[in-house]
Amino acid sequence: MSTLNIVILIILILVILLLSMLVISLNKEKIVKKEEVILPEEMHIPMPNAYGLSLPPKVDNISKIELLQIVKKIFNPFKYLDYKNKSIAELDKKEWHSWQISILLSMYKRDEEFFITDQEEYFHSILLNANENDIKSLMTSIIKKYKNYVESNKSKDELSKNYIWSNKDASIIFYFLANYKKYSR
Numbered sequence: 565m566s567t568l569n570i571v572i573l574i575i576l577i578l579v580i581l582l583l584s585m586l587v588i589s590l591n592k593e594k595i596v597k598k599e600e601v602i603l604p605e606e607m608h609i610p611m612p613n614a615y616g617l618s619l620p621p622k623v624d625n626i627s628k629i630e631l632l633q634i635v636k637k638i639f640n641p642f643k644y645l646d647y648k649n650k651s652i653a654e655l656d657k658k659e660w661h662s663w664q665i666s667i668l669l670s671m672y673k674r675d676e677e678f679f680i681t682d683q684e685e686y687f688h689s690i691l692l693n694a695n696e697n698d699i700k701s702l703m704t705s706i707i708k709k710y711k712n713y714v715e716s717n718k719s720k721d722e723l724s725k726n727y728i729w730s731n732k733d734a735s736i737i738f739y740f741l742a743n744y745k746k747y748s749r
Contacts, residue, residue, distance in 0.1 A: 608697070609696075609697040609700045609704075610700070611700060611744070611748055612704040612740075613707070614672050614673040614707060619666050619673065619716055620666055620718070620720070620723065623666045623667060623670050624670070631667070631674070631676070632676070635667060635678055635741075638667060639678070639680075642686070642734065642738060643685075643686055645731075647686070647687070647688055648685065648686055648687055649688075654731065655688065655730060655731045655732040655735065656731070656732060657730060657731055658728060659727065659730070659731055660731065660734045661725065661727050661728075661729065662714045662729065663723040663724045663726075664729070664734070665706075665714075665729050665733070665737070666714070666716070668737045669707070669737065671741050672703075672737075672741060672744065677741060677744065678738065678742055679742065680738065683739070683742060687735060687739050688732075691735060691736065691739045699736070699743070699744075702736045702740075703744075706733055706736060706737060709733075714726070714728075
């Protein structure tokens with residue numbers, strides 16, 4: 565073999581090695597970037613969308629002060645019914661009607677927070693141990709259910725007979741109202 569052929573062969577081998585190292589390096593970067601994107605802790609669920617949520621006209625027309633007073637009245641029995649210590653089966657019982665839920669959802673639609681001190685005293689561990697994304701997802705499901713199953717043009721009396729909401733649903737809404745402003749920061 566001539567010296568020229570040997571030099572060309574060495575250069576060709578070096579070029580192949582350099583290209584191989586470059587390809588390996590680029591693949592490592594892609595793998596790291598994909599892993600960073602896929603990590604569940606970094607996934608972010610957007611805030612539930614109450615835009616376009618059609619509530620009964622009487623609920624929409626309640627003043628902010630009156631709304632807060634009504635929500636407090638709804639929350640008082642909630643506190644005493646001790647949902648914190650209920651079984652999952654008891655939490656799944658449908659004991660809340662659409663008029664009550666309309667009032668609670670009105671708070672969120674108006675971007676009003678419902679301050680609850682000592683949340684550990686009132687809320688089940690399912691909610692207390694849930695992360696922000698879980699709570700947002702649960703609340704999004706409630707809003708979808710409301711949009712799909714509540715005829716907001718019905719009267720207060722009719723909606724008060726519509727017991728399609730579980731104790732868990734009410735708990736989620738109260739917990740969300742007490743905490744959602746932290747989520748949106």
